Amino acid sequence: MESKFVIFPIGDNAVTIDLGNRINESLNRKVLGMQQWLSERALEGVKDLIVAYSSLTIFYDPVLIKKKHFISSTVFQFMKSKLEEAWANASPSEEKPGEQLVRIPVCYNNEFGIDLDFVSEMKRLSKDEIIQLHVSKIYRVYMIGFLPGFSYLGEVDEKLVMSRKQTPVPVPAGSVGIAGSQTGIYPLNCPGGWQILGRTPLQLFNPSRAIPVTLKPGDYVQFYPISQEEFIP
Amino acid sequence: MSLVIIKPGILDTIQDMGRYGHGNWGVNPGGAMDLFASQIANILVGNNGEEALMEIHFPGPQILFEQNAMIAITGGDFSPMLNDEAIPLWKPVVMRKNTLLHFPKLKWGARCYVGVHGGLCVEKWLDSFSTNLKAAVGGLGGHPFQKGDEISLRESTIYFPRFLKEEKNIRILPWQVNIKKVYRHLHEIFMVKGNEWNDLTQASRVNFLENNFIIHPSSDRMGYHLKGLALELAKPLELISSAVGFGTLQLLPAGQLIALMADHQTTGGYPRIGHVISVHLPKLAQLRPCDAIQFKIVSLEKAEELLLSQQQELKVLQHACLERLNAMTC
Numbered sequence: 001m002e003s004k005f006v007i008f009p010i011g012d013n014a015v016t017i018d019l020g021n022r023i024n025e026s027l028n029r030k031v032l033g034m035q036q037w038l039s040e041r042a043l044e045g046v047k048d049l050i051v052a053y054s055s056l057t058i059f060y061d062p063v064l065i066k067k068k069h070f071i072s073s074t075v076f077q078f079m080k081s082k083l084e085e086a087w088a089n090a091s092p093s094e095e096k097p098g099e100q101l102v103r104i105p106v107c108y109n110n111e112f113g114i115d116l117d118f119v120s121e122m123k124r125l126s127k128d129e130i131i132q133l134h135v136s137k138i139y140r141v142y143m144i145g146f147l148p149g150f151s152y153l154g155e156v157d158e159k160l161v162m163s164r165k166q167t168p169v170p171v172p173a174g175s176v177g178i179a180g181s182q183t184g185i186y187p188l189n190c191p192g193g194w195q196i197l198g199r200t201p202l203q204l205f206n207p208s209r210a211i212p213v214t215l216k217p218g219d220y221v222q223f224y225p226i227s228q229e230e231f232i233p
Numbered sequence: 234m235s236l237v238i239i240k241p242g243i244l245d246t247i248q249d250m251g252r253y254g255h256g257n258w259g260v261n262p263g264g265a266m267d268l269f270a271s272q273i274a275n276i277l278v279g280n281n282g283e284e285a286l287m288e289i290h291f292p293g294p295q296i297l298f299e300q301n302a303m304i305a306i307t308g309g310d311f312s313p314m315l316n317d318e319a320i321p322l323w324k325p326v327v328m329r330k331n332t333l334l335h336f337p338k339l340k341w342g343a344r345c346y347v348g349v350h351g352g353l354c355v356e357k358w359l360d361s362f363s364t365n366l367k368a369a370v371g372g373l374g375g376h377p378f379q380k381g382d383e384i385s386l387r388e389s390t391i392y393f394p395r396f397l398k399e400e401k402n403i404r405i406l407p408w409q410v411n412i413k414k415v416y417r418h419l420h421e422i423f424m425v426k427g428n429e430w431n432d433l434t435q436a437s438r439v440n441f442l443e444n445n446f447i448i449h450p451s452s453d454r455m456g457y458h459l460k461g462l463a464l465e466l467a468k469p470l471e472l473i474s475s476a477v478g479f480g481t482l483q484l485l486p487a488g489q490l491i492a493l494m495a496d497h498q499t500t501g502g503y504p505r506i507g508h509v510i511s512v513h514l515p516k517l518a519q520l521r522p523c524d525a526i527q528f529k530i531v532s533l534e535k536a537e538e539l540l541l542s543q544q545q546e547l548k549v550l551q552h553a554c555l556e557r558l559n560a561m562t563c
Contacts, residue, residue: 008428010478011508012536016428021473035257047253048262050476052500057476059253062537063544076533144259145474145500148368152474187259188367205259207358207370213258 005087007080013062015076017083018055023154023181027054028142029092032218034083037090043082044068051217052143053152058083097138097220104185104200106176106223107231108134112199119162119178119195131225133157134197139183141219149187149205149213153221156183164193174199174233176223187213198225201233234300236349238382239333242294244454247353247372248346248495250283252361256476256499263363263371266344266454266495266518269543270308273410274348276551277305277325279558285355285362285372287347293336294378296347300330301393302386303350307410309342309519315403325350325406325554327396332403342519351387366496391562408557410550415543416516420445420524423513423531427482427505429470437464441506445525446490452522454496459526463488470504477501480509480517482528492517510536512543 007017017034019027034056035049045064050057062075071078108131110116116127123130139153156178164179168191171177175186177194186192187205200223204214215221238245248271251264265271265288272282291311298304305325306313313320315332322345334347355362355372364372373382396404433441440462449458464484477483481493483503492509493501494517509517510531520526 006428009425009508009533010427010476010505011425011480012511012533012540014476014478016475018475021471023473048256050256050499052475053473055475057256059256059476059478062540066541074534074537076537143474143500144257145476146259146498148259148261148365150259190367205368207368207375211258212260212359217257 007083009076010057012076014057014059015079015083016055016057017087020054023053023142025140026092028140028217029094030090031056032093033090034086036093037086038082050145052145056083056086093218095218095220097140100218101138101220101222102215104202104221104223105226105230106135106198106200107226107228108198109228111228112175113197115177115195116197119160119197122162123159125159130160130197133160134178134183135223135225137222139221141215141217141221143217144213144215147186147188147190147205148207149215151184151204151215151221153183155181162195164195166193168193171196172199174201174204176200199231201231234330235383235385237297237299238378238380239295239297241378241380241382242289242336243292244290245294245378246288246364246366247285247355247362248288248364249285249362251495252359252363252365252371255359259499260359260368261365261497261499262479262495263365264361264495265346267308267346267515269415269512269515271346271348272547273323273412273550274305274307274346276547276554277307277323277410278303278348278350279555280348280350280352282547282551284348284352286349286353289336289345289347290343291336291339293345295333295335298328298330298332298334300386301328302330303327303391303393304334305348306345307348308345310340311336311345312338312340313345318403320403321405321409323410323412324408327393327404327406329394329397329402343521344518349386350391351389354385354387396561406557406561408554415512416519419516419520420527421529422517422526423510423529423536424480424482424507425510425533425536426530427507429466429472429484429504430506432466432468432470432504433506434465434467440464442528442530445527448520448522448524448526450522454494456494456497457492457517459490459492461490464490464506466504472502472504474500474502477505478508480511480514481505482507482509494518510539512536512539
């Protein structure tokens with residue numbers, strides 16, 4: 001674990017600790033470990049803890065924090081010290097790919113995989129090679145963000161690293177895409193700029209479930225190909 | 234008996250203080266755009282500041298109250314009327330049943346709030362009544378008001394006709410909130426520096442502070458696109474996604490800014506130039522497309538101080554309102 005981090009405010013009611021601004025499994029495990037450490041302590045006045053690739057952000061209610069913790073400094077200074085404490089005390093999370101593996105069926109055909117041809121052309125790979133590369137790896141869920149249930153998974157085989165589209169296009173729910181070294185699944189219909197390879201019939205986000213999302217940071221995902229006939233939403 | 238939407242407005246939704254605690258599921262907070270006005274609308278009618286209420290844009294809806302009720306309207310001034318009588322903002326109003334609330338004319342601001350005594354019986358999702366339009370959940374089935382929608386009111390122990398003179402259908406209660414301070418110098422928006430402020434060129438930093446930005450018509454509850462001199466980074470920055478907040482000023486690749494508003498997504502990867510301070514978000518929320526903004530940097534200490542003192546004033550106000558209501562009803 002490298003011993004460097006920066007802490008900075010996100011306005012007057014949130015603070016971020018960033019461990020290195022890169023996609024890296026051990027940094028993400030440390031972030032998750034800090035999130036768990038802080039959740040267990042249930043600090044009064046904390047409204048949310050948001051895990052990202054290499055950073056953790058605490059959203060807080062400055063009024064409650066000030067009142068409950070009798071602080072003389074600024075609320076930000078107090079929250080910063082809590083993050084420093086979390087960094088010093090929390091051990092990295094210890095998920096094992098085998099234990100938290102979610103297998104996700106994907107239909108990689110031209111109707112659903114609207115960018116398969118383009119990726120094939122750009123990367124000089126056949127469609128079968130693209131699918132093979134995409135399903136052969138086990139991916140870590142680094143974070144959920146952007147939309148309810150949108151999972152950021154990494155990292156794809158370097159042969160599949162592609163930049164995103166210049167202009168977002170409408171993307172149907174369930175679409176599986178790639179961008180840079182990331183892959184991910186669109187949980188809802190929305191505009192998006194990732195290169196779309198296929199679609200899963202699974203509902204990754206459903207607000208009527210007690211836990212509305214299927215994937216959480218620290219889970220692992222492996223995709224497997226299905227045919228159009230097997231695609232039953 | 235309830236409220237009936239006779240005619241919907243352009244965007245009327247149920248909101249509250251927002252949905253927190255589920256950012257790790259990608260669920261964004263949402264909530265009222267003008268949290269000052271929304272809290273006061275609730276406080277004036279004796280509710281908790283966190284109660285569900287209506288957020289209305291112009292053109293506004295026509296809402297028939299089929300039962301006696303007490304309401305307060307705050308925020309933008311759309312010349313609210315009960316039947317054919319104009320009613321003031323920032324004051325509680327009691328009305329007899331079968332009265333029509335409508336908003337004939339835009340005078341000022343971008344959105345107003347209707348707080349209803351007792352609160353509204355609407356859908357709660359993940360601890361909040363806020364309407365999440367993308368996930369289609371919360372408030373009224375996750376959608377804006379539609380013709381024929383009905384909203385029930387929570388039971389109240391107050392018998393409102395007691396407040397009304399026999400021939401009168403409405404009564405404006407004699408207390409009001411002074412809001413001048415909050416919306417004064419509407420176009421001057423304070424922010425604290427963002428983590429990438431120092432990555433701007435010296436010239437861009439000067440330009441940013443010396444020039445106005447104009448709110449683009451494509452702006453909405455998710456974010457305001459700001460038109461102005463393009464800003465430049467001293468050297469290219471590659472940022473990976475991390476959390477963003479209500480008020481975060483992001484620098485897009487073409488050099489333009491976007492101010493994230495209540496329905497912002499949970500994470501983003503653009504440079505953060507600044508963050509609008511909490512007590513100035515209500516001003517930003519009341520500015521309209523084509524309005525100009527002048528940003529000013531303040532310290533984090535100052536931002537906190539202003540926020541803490543505003544919340545203190547809201548508490549005093551809540552206490553005073555409850556006392557007056559109690560004095561009238563007993």
